[in-house]
Amino acid sequence: MDTLSTYFVEETKCMRGRDEEEEEEEEEEDSGDEEDKEEEKYDSQNKELAAQAQQKPAWAPCFFYRTDKEVYYYVGQEITIEGAFDSYAGMIWPAALALSHYLDTHREQLNLEDKAVLELGAGTGLVSVVAALLGAWVTASDLPEVLNNLRVNLSRNTRGRCKHTPQVAALSWDYNLERSYPTSVYRYDYVLGTDVVYHHDFLDELLATMKHFCRPGTTLIWANKVRMESDLTFTENFKKAFHTSLLAEDGDMKIYMATCREEEGEGDKELEIQDVLREEEERKNKENEEKLVEEKHNEDKLHSVTKEKSKAATEVPHMSEAERGDDKEEKNEHECDEDEEMEETVDEYKEDEQNKPENNDSNCSNTASDDNSTAAQRDRTPAWVPRFFNSLDKDVYHYVGHDIVIYESIDSYGAVMWPAALALCSFLDNNREKVNLQGKEVLELGAGTGLVAVVASLLGASVTATDLPEVLSNLRANVMRNTRGRCTHMPKVEALSWGYDLERTHPTSVYRYDYVLAADVVYHHDFLDELLATMKHFCRPGTTVIWANKVRMVNDVTFTENFKKAFHTSLLAEDGDMKIYMATCRE
Known part of the structure; x- marks a missing residue:
């Protein structure tokens, strides 16, 4: 059994010859006077920048950059992967990196040259790209909803590089696959799966799908990072269903190799009888x-x-x-x-x-043949498949010692990063003694992109992030991406519409929280009264409401006055129009 090493290391080396250094020294002597003249200009610019830095609000993010794609290096090739963070399938999960690295560094042990390979839950397609570059005849499969991004990544990274052009196919895990994928036709040398065991209700169907394609002569390779109890349960069932061995292990990251329990001869005999x-x-x-x-x-x-x-x-x-x-x-x-x-x-x-x-790789559309090929195979859309949004560039923030990747969406107010969220995150991160969230039950109203919920989770809270159903997909993706494997308590994402009749759907005897968080929930809408009623409903004795808001319109001032009348309030922080209030119930 091997130990997984670091997946990839970036090294930058700068080399210069002596001749180049001598030439530079001569140029420096000649241009010395010019540099002296420019030093004054640079000094003035630096002073201006320093003044701007001093004026920078305290709630501004500590770390920020934008990036559109991720570049990996396997099989001697640069592999460019674009994510589609509208769903779990559009993200690069750790097990995909682990398996890609393992396949690249163990080519003699796992020779994929000219082998028929099927990947289950291919997602962004990284593992399929690596397998194709290693000479395999790859079929990358996933749900119809995510095939566009998968197809684009495969085409971009394998065209002109591979011996066999990889294929993309729609495949929904199920028990009755013999009709649509008869084993007499669809036979593979290897079946690959990475991080396909996450929090969903189709683990039994996944195992049935693995058993269907893992016939005599087929090797199943499954990489997974253990996060939840469901991972352990699935692993036990996996070991019962197949002959398994552990190929590699690094902490919670494990790579298994499995073959079917049917004997080779019995399998061939069964096929002959059939x-x-x-x-x-x-x-x-x-x-x-x-x-x-x-x-x-x-x-x-x-x-x-x-x-x-x-x-x-x-x-x-x-x-x-x-x-x-x-x-x-x-x-x-x-x-x-x-x-x-x-x-x-x-x-x-x-x-x-x-x-x-x-x-055309970023605007891939379904063809008529795609619709025909997937219509018979798509019996139903699983409940855990989120809706798609038009994603913008991702923003990376640094709070609680972690880089937090947040994707916005242009579909609604709730999927845009608002300033009060940054202010509240900075306050929670820098005032941990004053607001101790460790082990506390926290509810966020109007969570939007989920940044505040992520920060609260990283600070040790058991968080329930809520918003309207229309924005839950992007919210769930952001929360899951930034908290899996990092937090003591896995955050929850739930739909919550503000209203007066919440006792029926969210009785206070059941839904009790230590903290209720809200950031920039007061904007141009007609539900400010419902918002205040929702705050009052969840703010019971022992509950603390923390509300961050940037004053923009008359609505903000009016709501603030009503907020102060409804609760015992105090001003935690203030920076111009940005204010953070703490409130408790008057009862």
């Missing part, structure tokens, strides 16, 4: 069809002789029986063609992709 039964069934069907044709011919002759006497008695029943026979034949032909439908569609897409320009 072939014999299939041939026997086809022979019987052919005999039945010939018999039906003969009966139809005889009935037609009888019908022509006794047309007027027995039209109603013979034509209708016998014609309908013959039609049923024809329908049965057409159905059998359709079932035979259904097995080849996906392969034909992928081949058509592969030809189309070769003719596409490179600059």
